[in-house]
Amino acid sequence: MSNDSDLIKLYSSRILALAADIPHLGRLDDPDATVNRRSPLCGSSVTVDVRVDGDRLAEMGQDVKACALGQAAAAVTAQAAVGADLAQLQKGRDQLRAMLKGKGDVPDAPFAGFEVLTPAVEYKNRHASILLSIEALTEAVEAAQTAKAI
Template sequence: MSGDNDLIKLYSARILALAADIPHLGRLEAPDATVKRRSPLCGSTVTVDVKVRDGKIADLGQDVKACALGQAAAAVTGAAAPGATLEQIEKARDQLRKMLKEAGPVPDAPFDGFEVLSPAVDYKNRHASILLSIEAMAEAMQATTH
């Protein structure tokens, strides 16, 4: 039953608190770009709306239908993304992927809140849900530059 204990540890109080308080929850009126991402493995979905001014996220909205880990990741993304450039969002996305898939370091500030999800490294089936929000944010930002 050690696997069950490990899973319980994965859903720590910090993760559950983040999942319960996602910044920028809800949709924006007249966004500059909207991206919806879905994890085929678990069915989690995240829709991200962004408004961009001077190459930075001026406003964002998130509709998050995901497990607690996906919700916690959306909370970290929502807290750190305002004011970020496409380059910063892409760097955070790439660093989060490395943290999860290669046990790499925690992403740089202001995205260092992803540290709370480092116990998920061993749960490959959760990685896609954790990445949804930051991937959707990067894709939405890319759409505003074209």
């Protein structure tokens, strides 16, 4: 069972600062793809719009309705993602999943900012919210690239 000091670490000032300043907030007009993800466990949701240029994410917008941890994860995702290619996004997503399961280290650059969420490893009920933004973003880039290839 966790104690109060664990919860204080979980909601550190760094996490709260990220949650208060999420980059790329808002929806894009005429995106190449849009994906909405919702965590049934906590009700957090994220909608991500993307525009791609070749194999790279050129622009993104996001509407984030999540707890502080989900918001912080959305901020880290948005700070790192623009300019990344699909393989980098997939790797960041997979490394974050592994980190949260306790089976991997902090994701590599450009997603090393997820280090701030390492205290959440012990809180499995928060993992879905933390993963929402990067999962939605990766899925949206995949959909945009598929649509442009047709």
